[in-house]
Structures are given as C-alpha cells and as structure tokens.
Amino acid sequence: MTEARSPILQGTLDLMTLKTLEQLGPMHGYGIARRIEQIGEDALVVNQGTIYLCLVRLVQKKWVTAEWGTSENGRRAKFYTLTKAGRQQLKAEVENWDRISGIIARVLQPATGS
Amino acid sequence: MLTLLRVAVARLRAYLRPGDQSRDFEDELEAHLAMAEEDKIRQGLPPAEARRMARVELGGVSQLVEAGREARGLPWLDSFWLDVKLSLRMLRKSWGLTLVGGLAMTIAIVIGATVFHFLNLAFGGTLPLDEGDRVVALQIWDTKEHRRHNTSMEDLERWRASLRSVETIGAFRTVERNLVLGEGSVPLAAVGGPVEPVPVAEMTASGFQLARVPALLGRSLEAADERVGAAPVVVIGHDVWQSRLSGDPAVVGKTIRLGETIHTVVGVMPEGFAFPINHRFWTPLRADPSTPLLTTEKALVFARLAPGVTLQGAQVELTAVGLPPIAGALEAETQLVAQVEPYIVALTSDGDRGQVVWLIRLMRLMVILLLIPPCANIAILVYARTVTRQEELAARYALGASRGRLVSQLFVEMLVLAIGSAAVALGVLQLALNWAESGLSEAADGGAPFWMDFSLTLKTVLFAGGLAVFAAMAASLVPAIKATGRQMQIGLHALGSRTGKQLGATWTTLVVFQVAVSLAALPLAVEIGWGTIRKGVLGPGFAAEKYLTARLAMDFEGKDGAAEAENRRRFASLQAELVRQLEAEPGFLGTTFADLPGDEPWDTIEIEGVTTERVGIFSPASLLRINRVDDAFFDVFEIPLLSGRHFEAGDFQLKAGDAGRAVVVVNRTLVQQLLGDRNPLGRRVRYAAAEHDPAAAGRATSPWYEIVGVVEDVPAHADRGTMYQPMARGLVHPAHLAMRLGPKPSTMVDRLRLIASRLDPTLRLDEISALDEVYREQAVGNNVGASSLAAVVLSVLLLSAAGLYALTSFTVNQRRREIGIRSALGATSGRLLASIFKRTLGQFAVGALGGMLVAALIDVYLPAEVVGGWSIPGIIPAATALMVLVGILAATGPARRGLRVDPNTELREG
Incomplete structure (x- = not known):
C-alpha cells in the first residue's frame, strides 16, 4: 500500500520556490516544479501551473527576477533568480516555519509526564 | 509596506500594458509543455501520451492564462469599467429613473455641499500668511453672557509684559471714517470732491510684524507712530492706491483726510494684503493709557504663538497668569475667562469654540441625513426596476456570477448616477460661490475677509464625492440585496413563465407614504414660495x-x-x-x-x-x-x-x-x-x-x-x-x-x-x-430662495409620480394573465381599467387623504405667515387636484400597456 499524496500546504509554495532557487541558482518554472516533486518524493501533489502564478507574485514583490535564456536542452526558457530581498525574505520565512512547526510538533507530541 | 507598493506598481504596469505580459506568460507555458513532453518521451512514453500527460500535469492552459492575467493586473478595475459601461447603458435605457433620481440627488448634494463649503468658509481654513495657523486671538470671554468682554489698552500692555508663550501681541479696531482724497490741505468747507465713508483699521504697528508682509512702497506702521502726539500717518492698500490715487509712484508723503484728521501716507501695502480682516487703510492705534476700551465688535487682540508652543500651552499660561485685576474683580460675578483662540475662530464665531465645533458637526450630519429621503425614494424605483430585471439577474446568477458581483453591479449603476449628480451639484455650487463673492465685494464694509477663498476646494469636492458614494449606497444596497436574495430562485422559475412579481407591501407602503408627505408639504411650500417672491413680483406698492x-x-x-x-x-x-x-x-x-x-x-x-x-x-x-x-x-x-x-x-x-x-x-x-x-x-x-x-x-x-x-x-x-x-x-x-x-x-x-x-x-x-x-436686491435673494424651494418641491413631486408609476406598472405586469382572460371574455376597456387599478387607486386615495389631512393640520397650526409665506385661499384642494393629476399621468403609461395586452399571447404562455 502506497503512502497517500498530500496537497501542498497553503502558503508554503512561495517558501518552497524561494528555497529551490536558493539551492539551485537561476532556474526555469519547469525545473522548479520538477525539483519540488523530486524532493517531495512524489508524495506532494504539485499542480505545476500554480508554480507560474506563484512566480508572478514573487516577481511582483521583487523577491525574484525573471529573464529569458536557454535551457540545458537548448530550449528557450524563462529563468528566475533569487534577489537580495528574496534571500532575506526566505531567511525570515524559514525561521517562521521552524518556529511554527516546532510549536505544532510540541502540541502533537504526547505529554511525557515526570 | 514596501512590498505592497512594489506589487501595486507592478500590477498597474501590467494593467497599462496587458498585451506584452500575456504573450510572455503564454510563451512560458508553451516552453514548459515542450520541456515536460521531452522528458516524458525520454522516459519512454509515446509522443501523444507524453503531450497529454504534460498538459494534465500543468493544468488547463486557458484557465492558467486567465489566472495569470488576474494575478498580474487589476482585475477588479476591469470589472468595474465593465459595470460602468453597463450602468451607462442601463441609465440611458431607464431615462425616467435617471432624470428623477438624478434631479433628487443633485438637489440634495447641492444643499449638502453648499452647507459644508460655507461652514468651512466661515469657520475653517487658515490665514494665508506666513505660518498663518500660529496666529491667535487673545480675549476675555464672558461665559455667562456668551460674548467677548471688552479689552482695555491696559489689558493689552499687561499681556505684552507677562506672556511668554505668545509674541508680537497687538490689537486693532475698525472705525468708519470719511475719506477725502487730494484735499488734505484744503479747508473742509471748501472741499468739492467726493466724500466716501471707508472702514479704517486702527492697529498697533505689531500687526504688520505679525503678518510678516513688508510694504510695497514706503514703510508700514512703526511703534513710534503709536505715541500720543505723533504725526498722524496712514498706510494704504494696493487697490486704493491703484483705483483712487491712480497708482501715483510718489504717493508716499502726500496727505489724505480721514474724518477730522489729515494723515500723511507713509506706505502702500502689496496687492491682496488686507490684514486684520478686509482693510485697505491702516492708522496707528494710539498708546494713550486713557484710550478707551476696545469694544467687543470689530476689535481684537492678536498674537503669534511662540516657536514650539501649542494653542493649549498658550492657554495654560494665560489661565495661570490670570485675568488682569480689573477683569479679575468682576470674574466671580460675570464668569470671565481669558482665552487663546485661533484667529479666524475668534472673529467668526459668537459662541464658545467647543459649541461651534459641535454645531459644525451637527450640521454636517444633518446634510448627510438630508440625502436619505430622496435616496429612499430612488431605492423604491431601483427595486421596482430590478424586479423587472429579475429574469436577467437570475440568468446571470445561474451562469456563475456571484451575488456580490450582482450587488456591486447595481451599486456601480447608482454610483455613476450619483457621481454625475455630484458633478452637476458642484457646478451649481461654483455659480453660487461666484454670486456670493461678487455680492460681498460690492458690500459697503470692504468685502469678504481676506482669508476667505471662494473657489471650490478639494475638501468640498471630496465631501461631495463622499455624499455621492453614500447616496449610491443608500439608493442601491437595500434593493440590490433584496432583489438578489430569496427572489433569485423565483426569478429562475420565472425564466420559463411570464408571471410578474409583486412590488411587496413595504415598498407599496413607502410609495403611499411618499404621496401623503408630498401632498402634506405641497400647500405650505407653495405659500412660502409665493410669500417669498410676492414682493418682487408685485413691487413695493409705492413709487x-x-x-x-x-x-x-x-x-x-x-x-x-x-x-x-x-x-x-x-x-x-x-x-x-x-x-x-x-x-x-x-x-x-x-x-x-x-x-x-x-x-x-x-x-x-x-x-x-x-x-x-x-x-x-x-x-x-x-x-x-x-x-x-x-x-x-x-x-x-x-x-x-x-x-x-x-x-x-x-x-x-x-x-x-x-x-x-x-x-x-x-x-x-x-x-x-x-x-x-x-x-x-x-x-x-x-x-x-x-x-x-x-x-x-x-x-x-x-x-x-x-x-x-x-x-x-x-x-x-x-x-x-x-x-x-x-x-x-x-x-x-x-x-x-x-x-x-x-x-x-x-x-x-x-x-x-x-x-x-x-x-x-x-x-x-x-x-x-x-x-x-434695495427692494430689487432683496428680491434677488428671495428669488434664489424660492427657486431652490421650487426645485425641491418639483423633485418631490417627480419622485411621487415615479413611485406611482412603479406601483401601477407592477400591478399591470402582475395581472397580465387576468387581463388577458377578462379581455377574452369581452370586458370593456373601462371595466378592465377599473378592475386593474381598483386596488392601486385605493392605495393612492389613502395616501392622498392622509396628505390632505396633514396639510389641513399644518394650515391650522403653522400658518404660512409665521414662516414667511402668504396664505392662498383654496390651496389645499388645488394641491390635491395637482397630486391627483400627477397620479393619473403617472398611471397612464402602464394603463395603456394593460389595455394592449394580447389575450391570445397571455393565454398561450400562461
């Protein structure tokens, strides 16, 4: 029996996209989508189209920049690069995530009374 | 905040250049599909399957393109423009509603914006001087009599010596003097030229320091001029210099006579300078200790707040320093308090500042509330029309438009009408302002105070805009929410049939009430109107x-x-x-x-x-x-x-x-x-x-x-x-x-x-x-008043007529089948009409009867003479006849439609 696939938690796609760009450097939308799917080991349901809507938002906020270039297969593709503001935002969001997930973990953990 | 701004700029840019970014987005999706397809072919899938899978994983391309467009641009603005275009079309189509509603809104907004603007003109604003907002008045206020107490020159000297929170303390009083030009050295008995009484500001030299405006020619007043025995001097205004002294460049040193005294002109002030109120002549306020009190009218002590001191700070010091001994002795009896007031407030209000502020707030609230009656009437008409559009709304609802979307469309429609009305209202207000300004500039006492700006201000335009939004909400939201609510389902059922809707008991009651109120107010309004213009029409009755x-x-x-x-x-x-x-x-x-x-x-x-x-x-x-x-x-x-x-x-x-x-x-x-x-x-x-x-x-x-x-x-x-x-x-x-x-x-x-x-x-x-x-000038003002009243009465009558029209229209729509059957059974036109309108006529009669009764009561308890009117015999029956005529005219259209109902069509579709 395979493990059920989970939808991406609302609001975390931006975080994952920023993290991917930090790790891989400049990357196109398809590459970002594939990377998230791979990291999630196919346990995450990624609607690839929503990656592009997420990228529109990130460009508007100037956390990433976009530029047309050529892919590894020689195809024309739009490459996204993390900006300085994006890096700062990523740091802030990661810290926030750690804090929240820590709290949730503590809440879910059964009490180990003395 | 910065991020929000970035997003707003990016969205605005995309909104202004939608084509480029849409193409770019589509290209990017194409590139994605190509890369995904290649990958899948490499993984061994056949090309057709690879293409299909790639598309499935990406999601619907056209939906994505649309979502991208919404994410990039300003989608609400697009739908807003769409609503505006649709509204303009609807307003043109329902021109009756547009005219009646527009007129009523315009009148209400004219009244509201005029009151708001004139309140600001009278009590608001700051002095157009350097740091004019820091100029204040010092006064002794009699809290028992609610008036400014007389201030003596001794008080002035005391304040000058003791106060540190204000500086450049001075005073002025306005006196009237006979001006004789070019005759300074001629004995008065030999004067042959024109003599003209003019207002003169007797002012301390510090007034010019406070205003921080240097003389254009010569000098302004100096402290030495205030000494007893100093040579009489005068400073004149730019327009006096130009109009009465022909702009003589050598005017300084010449003499003019003001009353008994010949004064040497020592300076000319620049154009527009009229401190302290609207003055063109300034003579020194003598520092004679025996100089009498500055009387309460047309006289004031002024000062400038010291740097860093607030009005409250200055008030604390003035309260602490206490009243001068003379006033202090009277304090217990007359409840005198020393006050620091903003300069304009002290000159324009007779009451306490707190009271003035409350009065202004109250009046603003009242002008906003004034919008409610016409808007409630318009709401009836909007609802009536919305119900006729029930099928259209239901169809749009069924096709996926949200209820909020439908409500907002009806709101935008009324907003377009209200904004148009506000624009007309502001035009009318501008005309009124021009009229008031020219009237004041011709006034004998020197015209309007120099800080009053008669042009339309941004504040007034925004207020009128706010009134328009309020009016649009009042006129549209209730009918829109009601019409898109429970009845939406009925509307869907109605798609297949021709059954009309009822107007509803609440709305019918409102129409009847409207008829009653119109008829009740009509006789007195006509009598007031006639009383107002009568003297102008008939003349004074003597030569x-x-x-x-x-x-x-x-x-x-x-x-x-x-x-x-x-x-x-x-x-x-x-x-x-x-x-x-x-x-x-x-x-x-x-x-x-x-x-x-x-x-x-x-x-x-x-x-x-x-x-x-x-x-x-x-x-x-x-x-x-x-x-x-x-x-x-x-x-x-x-x-x-x-x-x-x-x-x-x-x-x-x-x-x-x-x-x-x-x-x-x-x-x-x-x-x-x-x-x-x-x-x-x-x-x-x-x-x-x-x-x-x-x-x-x-x-x-x-x-x-x-x-x-x-x-x-x-x-x-x-x-x-x-x-x-x-x-x-x-x-x-x-x-x-x-x-x-x-x-x-x-x-x-x-x-x-x-x-x-x-x-x-x-x-x-x-x-x-x-x-x-004199009588003609009075008549002009009276005519303006009567015309305004006539406009209000006309709009009330039109609203009543429109309400009745809506009521009768619905009666006909509701009973089309019945009319068809009766017609098929051979009913005559007369019987048909009687049966259709029996109920509506009954409702109208109730309204008219109620209105007549109230009018009769008003006639007895509030005779027209009391409110400036003139009793007209038989006015109540005449007004009732007019209202019946309006009712008949309003019902004629729907009645004719009722008679034209084709029995075959109705029976077939029923």
Whole structure:
C-alpha cells in the first residue's frame, strides 16, 4: 500500500520556490516544479501551473527576477533568480516555519509526564 | 509596506500594458509543455501520451492564462469599467429613473455641499500668511453672557509684559471714517470732491510684524507712530492706491483726510494684503493709557504663538497668569475667562469654540441625513426596476456570477448616477460661490475677509464625492440585496413563465407614504414660495424709485457716559440741521429717519382688555412689525391716515416719567387682525416683553401706549400688522434715513455726502442706494430662495409620480394573465381599467387623504405667515387636484400597456 499524496500546504509554495532557487541558482518554472516533486518524493501533489502564478507574485514583490535564456536542452526558457530581498525574505520565512512547526510538533507530541 | 507598493506598481504596469505580459506568460507555458513532453518521451512514453500527460500535469492552459492575467493586473478595475459601461447603458435605457433620481440627488448634494463649503468658509481654513495657523486671538470671554468682554489698552500692555508663550501681541479696531482724497490741505468747507465713508483699521504697528508682509512702497506702521502726539500717518492698500490715487509712484508723503484728521501716507501695502480682516487703510492705534476700551465688535487682540508652543500651552499660561485685576474683580460675578483662540475662530464665531465645533458637526450630519429621503425614494424605483430585471439577474446568477458581483453591479449603476449628480451639484455650487463673492465685494464694509477663498476646494469636492458614494449606497444596497436574495430562485422559475412579481407591501407602503408627505408639504411650500417672491413680483406698492435711503453715523467710539450723552445731543442737532439743509436743496422733497417699510423688526404686543385669538399655536400679535419713526415718516412715504391723527410735536418730547401719555399709530392690518370691528382709537397697547421696549428700562412691564391713529398699509407689506412709535431724533445711532427726491435720485449721492461731511467731518452717510434698488436686491435673494424651494418641491413631486408609476406598472405586469382572460371574455376597456387599478387607486386615495389631512393640520397650526409665506385661499384642494393629476399621468403609461395586452399571447404562455 502506497503512502497517500498530500496537497501542498497553503502558503508554503512561495517558501518552497524561494528555497529551490536558493539551492539551485537561476532556474526555469519547469525545473522548479520538477525539483519540488523530486524532493517531495512524489508524495506532494504539485499542480505545476500554480508554480507560474506563484512566480508572478514573487516577481511582483521583487523577491525574484525573471529573464529569458536557454535551457540545458537548448530550449528557450524563462529563468528566475533569487534577489537580495528574496534571500532575506526566505531567511525570515524559514525561521517562521521552524518556529511554527516546532510549536505544532510540541502540541502533537504526547505529554511525557515526570 | 514596501512590498505592497512594489506589487501595486507592478500590477498597474501590467494593467497599462496587458498585451506584452500575456504573450510572455503564454510563451512560458508553451516552453514548459515542450520541456515536460521531452522528458516524458525520454522516459519512454509515446509522443501523444507524453503531450497529454504534460498538459494534465500543468493544468488547463486557458484557465492558467486567465489566472495569470488576474494575478498580474487589476482585475477588479476591469470589472468595474465593465459595470460602468453597463450602468451607462442601463441609465440611458431607464431615462425616467435617471432624470428623477438624478434631479433628487443633485438637489440634495447641492444643499449638502453648499452647507459644508460655507461652514468651512466661515469657520475653517487658515490665514494665508506666513505660518498663518500660529496666529491667535487673545480675549476675555464672558461665559455667562456668551460674548467677548471688552479689552482695555491696559489689558493689552499687561499681556505684552507677562506672556511668554505668545509674541508680537497687538490689537486693532475698525472705525468708519470719511475719506477725502487730494484735499488734505484744503479747508473742509471748501472741499468739492467726493466724500466716501471707508472702514479704517486702527492697529498697533505689531500687526504688520505679525503678518510678516513688508510694504510695497514706503514703510508700514512703526511703534513710534503709536505715541500720543505723533504725526498722524496712514498706510494704504494696493487697490486704493491703484483705483483712487491712480497708482501715483510718489504717493508716499502726500496727505489724505480721514474724518477730522489729515494723515500723511507713509506706505502702500502689496496687492491682496488686507490684514486684520478686509482693510485697505491702516492708522496707528494710539498708546494713550486713557484710550478707551476696545469694544467687543470689530476689535481684537492678536498674537503669534511662540516657536514650539501649542494653542493649549498658550492657554495654560494665560489661565495661570490670570485675568488682569480689573477683569479679575468682576470674574466671580460675570464668569470671565481669558482665552487663546485661533484667529479666524475668534472673529467668526459668537459662541464658545467647543459649541461651534459641535454645531459644525451637527450640521454636517444633518446634510448627510438630508440625502436619505430622496435616496429612499430612488431605492423604491431601483427595486421596482430590478424586479423587472429579475429574469436577467437570475440568468446571470445561474451562469456563475456571484451575488456580490450582482450587488456591486447595481451599486456601480447608482454610483455613476450619483457621481454625475455630484458633478452637476458642484457646478451649481461654483455659480453660487461666484454670486456670493461678487455680492460681498460690492458690500459697503470692504468685502469678504481676506482669508476667505471662494473657489471650490478639494475638501468640498471630496465631501461631495463622499455624499455621492453614500447616496449610491443608500439608493442601491437595500434593493440590490433584496432583489438578489430569496427572489433569485423565483426569478429562475420565472425564466420559463411570464408571471410578474409583486412590488411587496413595504415598498407599496413607502410609495403611499411618499404621496401623503408630498401632498402634506405641497400647500405650505407653495405659500412660502409665493410669500417669498410676492414682493418682487408685485413691487413695493409705492413709487420706490423716488426714494434714496442711507445710514447716517458719526464717530462715537469710546466716549464715557457723559460724553456719550453730549454726542447724542450733537447727533440729534446734526440730524435736524442735515434735514434743514437737504430740504433747502432743489429736488429734495422730504426726509425721514426710520426703518424702511418691510424692514422693521418684529415683536409681540398685547392690547388692554382684548384677548387675541390665536391662529393655531401662533398669535397674530406675535408677528407685528414695530417701526420707530419721526414726524415726517407718513408724509414722506405718502401713507394716508384712515382715522384719528398722525404724531404731533408733543408726542416726541415725552420723558421717561411721562408714561401714560405715550402714543402709537397702527396700520389697517393690525386693526383687522387683532381688533376686528372694534374701534381702535383710545385703546391701549404695550410690549408683551418689557425688555424689548426701550422705554421700559428697568421695569417689570412695558408702559401702556394709546392708539391715536390708524393709517393705510404699505401695499406690499400688508401681510403683517405694523405699530408705529414716535422716535425723537438722535436716539438711535446709526440712524436710517429715507429721502423723497425728484427724478434720478442716484445722481444726488455725492451732493448728499458732501452736505453731511461739511456739517461735521465725522458725519458719515453710507449704504446709500435708491429704495427700488434695495427692494430689487432683496428680491434677488428671495428669488434664489424660492427657486431652490421650487426645485425641491418639483423633485418631490417627480419622485411621487415615479413611485406611482412603479406601483401601477407592477400591478399591470402582475395581472397580465387576468387581463388577458377578462379581455377574452369581452370586458370593456373601462371595466378592465377599473378592475386593474381598483386596488392601486385605493392605495393612492389613502395616501392622498392622509396628505390632505396633514396639510389641513399644518394650515391650522403653522400658518404660512409665521414662516414667511402668504396664505392662498383654496390651496389645499388645488394641491390635491395637482397630486391627483400627477397620479393619473403617472398611471397612464402602464394603463395603456394593460389595455394592449394580447389575450391570445397571455393565454398561450400562461
């Protein structure tokens, strides 16, 4: 029996996209989508189209920049690069995530009374 | 915040250049699909399957393109424009609603924006001076009497010495002086040129420092000019220099005469400078310790807040320093407090600042509430029309439009109408402002204060915009929410049938109520309108063009009690001498000192032994005009004596102790209203309130006066009883006089002023104008008032008609099948109409009957005369007939549609 696939938690796609760009450097939308799917080991349901809507938002906020270039297969593709503001935002969001997930973990953990 | 701004800029850019980014986005999705397809082919999938899988994983391309467009641009703006376009189309289609609703909204917004703007004009704004918002007034406020207490020069000196939170303390008072130009060195008796009374600011030199405006030519006033014995100097305004001294570049050093004194011109102020209020002449306020009090009117102590000090800080210091000893001694009794007020507030409000602020808030709230009645009416019409569009709305709902989307579309429709109305209203307001400005600039006292800007302000435009949004919400939200609610489902069912909807009991009640209110208010509104314009239409009823009227005054300022009595004696003898000299002039046929007919103050009297019958809650005895006149009044105005006698010389010489011998003359209307058939001669009357009678000083009741004569009414002013009292000359200052002259009285103005100023250089004749001109000017104001009233009445009538139209339309729609069946069964047009409208007519009759009853009650309890109207016999039946006519006209269209119903169609579709 395979493990059920989970939808991406609302609001975390931006975080994952920023993290991917930090790790891989400049990357196109398809590459970002594939990377998230791979990291999630196919346990995450990624609607690839929503990656592009997420990228529109990130460009508007100037956390990433976009530029047309050529892919590894020689195809024309739009490459996204993390900006300085994006890096700062990523740091802030990661810290926030750690804090929240820590709290949730503590809440879910059964009490180990003395 | 920065991120939000970035997003807004990016979205705006994308909105302005939608094509480029859409193509870019589509290209990017194409590239994605190609890469995904390649990957899948590499993984061994057949090309067709690879392409399919790639598309499935990406999601619907067209939906993504649309979502991308929404994420990039300003989607709500797109839908807003769409709604605006649709609204314009709908407003054009329902032109009746547009006209009626637009007119009603425009009138309400005109009233609201006008009140708002004039309140700001009067009480708001800052001085257009360097740091004008830091200029303040210092005053001693009498909290018991609610008025500014007199301030002495000693108070001023004390404040100057002790206060640190304010600086550049000074004062001014306005005096009137006769101006004689170019005649400075000529003896007054030889003056032949024009004499003109002008307002002059007697001001400390610090006033110019406070204003921080240097002189254009020469210098402004200096502290040395204030010393007793210093040479009299004057600083003049730019427009005086240009218009009366021909812009003479060598004006400094020349002399002009102001009243008794010849002044040397030491400077000319730049254009537009009119500090402290609207002044063009400035002379020094003498620092003489015996200089009298700065009287409460037209005088003020001003200062500038020291750097870093707030108004509250200055108030704390002034309170701590306390009142000057003289005022302090009176403090307990009269409750005096020293106050620091913003300069404009101190000059424009007679009440406490807190009260003014509340008053302004209250009036703003009232003008906003004023929008509710017309908007409620428009809401009825919008709802009525929305119900006819039920099928369209239901279809849009079924196709996926959200309820919010439908509501917002109806709101935008009303918003478009309201914004159009607001634009028209602002245009009307601008015309009114131009009119007010030109009227004020021609006024004798120097025009509007220099800080008043008569152009439309951004604040007023925003307020009108706010009113428009409020009006749109009030007119659309309730009907929109109601029409898109429960009935949406019915609308869907109705798609397949032709069953009409009912207007609903609430709305029907509102229409009936509207009819009742319109009819109730109509008679009084017409009577007020007629009362207002009547004098203008009929004229004064005598040859007003033969009269010249003026105000006579002399320098009275600040004399103590004994000197005041001497001044009054002198004023009386000057009046007598003026009359003697005038009557010796060719063309002068008579002069009288009195108020003009129609301009007299009102008061209440009682007649000994007679109980005045009340009309409703008011008594005619409370609507009397009281005119104190001299012995020439009846002759000069050619008012015939009906019985008894005119005043005699002895009547004018009574002293306070002669009570019982005092007499009055009354007019015909007074006798008719208060005495009927009884003989008025020999009866005694007195003021109902002793404090209104100058002769009753200090007594609990007014003395009795015997009626000795009855005179004819002045035709245009026959609406009220008038009581004439004898008035000895010199008693009232300033005095109003009227002169009967030969042809072209206005040519005598200069001669008149010259005669007066030769008698005494301080004797001033101002506000001189032909009497017909005075009445004409009054008529202009009255006509504006009556036109505004007519516009309101018209809009109320139109709203009623529109409401009735909606009601009858619905009745016809609702009963189409029934009409079809009856028609098929052979009912005649008459019977058909009677059956269709039986119920509607009944509702209308209820409204009309209610309105008639209320109108009759108003007629009894609030006679038109009380509110400035003129009773018109039979006005209530006439108004009812008009309302019935309006009702019939409103019902005609729907009735004709009802008769045109085709029985075959209705029976087939039913």
